[in-house]
Amino acid sequence: MQTKNNQRTGAFGEEVVTQYLSANLIEIVERNWRIREGEIDIVALYPNGTFAFVEVKTRSSVAFGHPFEAINREKAHRLQRLALGWLATHGCLGCDYQIDVAAVLIAANGSHTIEYRAAVL
Amino acid sequence: MSLALTRSVALLGLDGHVVTIEVDIADGLPAYVLLGLPDAALSESRDRVRAALVNCAEIWPNRKVTVSLSPAWLPKSGSSFDLAICIALLSANETIAPDVIAEVVFLGELSLDGGIRAIRGVLPSLIAAQKAGVRTAVVPLANFQEAQMMQGIEIIPMQHLKQVLRWLRTGQRDVAEPLDLKWEPSDSHLDFADVAGQPGARLAAEIAATGGHHLLLIGPPGAGKTMIAERIPTILPQLSLAQAVQVTAVHSIAGSFATRSPTSLVAPIVSPHHTTTRVAMVGGGAHIIKPGACSLAHNGVLFIDEAPECPSGVLDSLRQPLEAGSITIARSIGNVTFPAQFLLVLAANPCPCGKFSGRGRNCTCTSQQVRRYLGRLSGPLMDRIDMRVLVDPVGRVDMARQELGESSASIRERVIAARAIASQRFSQCEWELNSQIPSRALRTQFQPERDAMNFLHDELDKEHITARGLHKIIRTSWTLADLSGNPRPNLLNVKQAHELRAGIEL
Numbered sequence: 001m002q003t004k005n006n007q008r009t010g011a012f013g014e015e016v017v018t019q020y021l022s023a024n025l026i027e028i029v030e031r032n033w034r035i036r037e038g039e040i041d042i043v044a045l046y047p048n049g050t051f052a053f054v055e056v057k058t059r060s061s062v063a064f065g066h067p068f069e070a071i072n073r074e075k076a077h078r079l080q081r082l083a084l085g086w087l088a089t090h091g092c093l094g095c096d097y098q099i100d101v102a103a104v105l106i107a108a109n110g111s112h113t114i115e116y117r118a119a120v121l
Numbered sequence: 122m123s124l125a126l127t128r129s130v131a132l133l134g135l136d137g138h139v140v141t142i143e144v145d146i147a148d149g150l151p152a153y154v155l156l157g158l159p160d161a162a163l164s165e166s167r168d169r170v171r172a173a174l175v176n177c178a179e180i181w182p183n184r185k186v187t188v189s190l191s192p193a194w195l196p197k198s199g200s201s202f203d204l205a206i207c208i209a210l211l212s213a214n215e216t217i218a219p220d221v222i223a224e225v226v227f228l229g230e231l232s233l234d235g236g237i238r239a240i241r242g243v244l245p246s247l248i249a250a251q252k253a254g255v256r257t258a259v260v261p262l263a264n265f266q267e268a269q270m271m272q273g274i275e276i277i278p279m280q281h282l283k284q285v286l287r288w289l290r291t292g293q294r295d296v297a298e299p300l301d302l303k304w305e306p307s308d309s310h311l312d313f314a315d316v317a318g319q320p321g322a323r324l325a326a327e328i329a330a331t332g333g334h335h336l337l338l339i340g341p342p343g344a345g346k347t348m349i350a351e352r353i354p355t356i357l358p359q360l361s362l363a364q365a366v367q368v369t370a371v372h373s374i375a376g377s378f379a380t381r382s383p384t385s386l387v388a389p390i391v392s393p394h395h396t397t398t399r400v401a402m403v404g405g406g407a408h409i410i411k412p413g414a415c416s417l418a419h420n421g422v423l424f425i426d427e428a429p430e431c432p433s434g435v436l437d438s439l440r441q442p443l444e445a446g447s448i449t450i451a452r453s454i455g456n457v458t459f460p461a462q463f464l465l466v467l468a469a470n471p472c473p474c475g476k477f478s479g480r481g482r483n484c485t486c487t488s489q490q491v492r493r494y495l496g497r498l499s500g501p502l503m504d505r506i507d508m509r510v511l512v513d514p515v516g517r518v519d520m521a522r523q524e525l526g527e528s529s530a531s532i533r534e535r536v537i538a539a540r541a542i543a544s545q546r547f548s549q550c551e552w553e554l555n556s557q558i559p560s561r562a563l564r565t566q567f568q569p570e571r572d573a574m575n576f577l578h579d580e581l582d583k584e585h586i587t588a589r590g591l592h593k594i595i596r597t598s599w600t601l602a603d604l605s606g607n608p609r610p611n612l613l614n615v616k617q618a619h620e621l622r623a624g625i626e627l
Contacts, residue, residue, distance in 0.1 A: 066183040069151045076150065101150065120149045 013058025013104035067103035125212030129205035130246035134457025137249025149185035157190030160198040172233040204229035235282035239263035267383035318519030332555035332600030340512030346468040355529035389421035416459035428467040539603035569610035
């Protein structure tokens, strides 16, 4: 089952990024926050009080382009709306926030690399 | 460093502006933003550049790429910026040293595999680059011939992106063999020896070639009007390098090197069909202003066959360039001036059926039709024509003659000799040809002999000629004097010039 496989890959990528953030002393607030409009993979809180909404893209090959290229204009707008939605439902409207993206590339031998870009939108 | 810049050239008509191409690579989602008023072809550069880079095993930065072409207010068009954008992008990505490319102009369109394709307007771009103080320019190998017309700037021809990168990274490149400028007529089979008889028209062609006097040939179909007109470039002297550069620059913008070699020193001949439009004749266009037939004929011959068949207005649009030697085209994106110093040669039938000449026995036209036909050539235009010559049907005597007519080579010798006399006379002046003597100078420094002037003044009094006509006759008479070796036009020269101008009642 291709879809199951992809879901597993995605969950693995999110797990890897969560560990990466924790290792960098960034607090994880929530994972897989889901509303009708979509899902935020990770909500994190920087030590300086800025919320970060992290979109994780996991790929096992670059045959379909770089993971970041999958974030097109429409998806970027949705991330913005989701971020504001999270802030509103948690009573944090007006807080500083940013949108980060992380790309996890899984090599054939099982090793992985993380590319993390902060405040991209 | 994630910022790099290099240079290229944007053209508006013949005027080039050196454009600085800045590329910034910033963190962020992959994106490509092109600034500086690009048109559709230029906006597509993103995909060409990306494919070329990837296919040359270079790295495409998966970050936010901003390309800025400054000055930003200048509209830019075409695919010639591809190479420069690509090089600046690689430099911003830190794979090329920035100081190597900062002062180099790059011209060329990229193919998806990294090949560098020919573009239009290389020579005018290089002229602009040199004026702006640029020392080195990379051009497509396919445009190398044309680029070589430009002196005083190092031209580096390149065929493939990989060659450019090797040169920029290691300093190594294949040195291209310089090519010789050639004077070889493209239609070398054309020769005046082919023309049977027609002494009058031959003489008129020789005078036209010597002094740059405009010519109208009238005669029935099959008499040899087209033959004579097509052979006029073969008796024109070789172009100087400066003239050839002007000609090549105009042809480069029009992209018309299929018919003419860019390094040719032969005077061009352009013969638009009589259904041609005004814009095709004088130049125009909305986004890219292209030169028309009259500018492509700069320093050469503009030959219009069946001139009375031209739609009204097309021939008259030539009046202003005939007078000024250049044409300024105004469009919303700007004003463009193209040079347009040409020798106008018109050919016409005497009447709609074409047979009204000689005894006119077979002509089926009414007298009114005959009058109206040549009347389509407007008065103001005809006033600017220095010679009207009848080309009679070739008779049996001329056709039966065994020996050939005089060859182009020997006529050209006389033309060159006469032009040499004129250019010596005009060594202190701004003009070169007899047809360009300003009227003020004709009344003072360059007057014909006294009795010749009296004759002309009498004609003026009788209203046989106009003031412009008088000046035109004197100019032609100077050419006749140069050809016959007189130091100053005498009565005979002036009468002959008068005869050539007014010989045919229209």
